[in-house]
Amino acid sequence: MSSHSCCVYLSDKLATYGFGDKHPFGPQRHHVFEQALYHQTLDQKVDVLPAVQTDRQTLELFHTKDYISKVIEQSKFGVGYLDSGDTPAFIGMYEAALYVAGSVLDAIDQLMNKHYKKAFIPIAGLHHARRHIAAGFCVINDCGVAIETLFNKYHLQRVAYIDIDAHHGDGVFYSFEDDPRLIFVDLHEDGQFLYPGTGAISEIGKGKAAGTKLNIPMPLQADDELFFTMWPQVEKFIEKHQPEFILLQCGADSIAGDPITHLAYSEQAHIHAVKRLATLAEKYCS
The missing domain is CATH 3.40.800.20 (Histone deacetylase domain)
Structure with a gap:
């Protein structure tokens, strides 16, 4: 185990999950958190880890195959919505989602292998997406993927x-x-x-x-x-x-x-x- 009991995930890869500078869910969320963490020297009390990317198969522990196919396709051009009008597509959203979910799942692995006792991911908690559709600015549901991982990989x-x-x-x-x-x-x-x-x-x-x-x-x-x-x-x-x-x-x-x-x-x-x-x-x- 590290000398610190908590790890925090920071990376520009996480900041790519967002809907533009003028949107309530924009890249500033990550950057403001990162600046505050270093300004308050909290980086000396935690281990700062890089974002980790997961894969399609892991997202499909929670989401349907058809929905992930839709995300991949609309991610290429960033056109249209993924739901009835709240969650717009943006170019690269699939890759961004892979980093959000991947970081959450890496944190679970770190905790389950007793490397840390606590972990924090500042861009995560996308709790509105359903298995088959986006909702409320949530392209994927990393919480749902995490829960399914704890059930299926770790048999909790x-x-x-x-x-x-x-x-x-x-x-x-x-x-x-x-x-x-x-x-x-x-x-x-x-x-x-x-x-x-x-x-x-x-x-x-x-x-x-x-x-x-x-x-x-x-x-x-x-x-x-x-x-x-x-x-x-x-x-x-x-x-x-x-x-x-x-x-x-x-x-x-x-x-x-x-x-x-x-x-x-x-x-x-x-x-x-x-x-x-x-x-x-x-x-x-x-």
């Missing part, structure tokens, strides 16, 4: 996916709604007010998976006080199911000031989530 039976992005992780939820192996917890802005409009508290999983999913819709302008009030439900749910691996989608759009969403957390909410989940991972995922 209890994987926890925690999502504190302002948007409900619908692509993950509905893809594994009837799979009891995925322990799903999502705190998100109430779907009455924000895309994708899903994630009601009544959605708890189906069939044998009923009771393995927890959705916590948050009201407009929910702040740290409410976050910390609701958070114990997350820990209680995780403790109940004792996962073998924990994935955190920590989209920063739930922090106050985001131009699209309407939550009002501070960074302290995210810090608390990360610290507590790391503690639970030490307890159950060793």
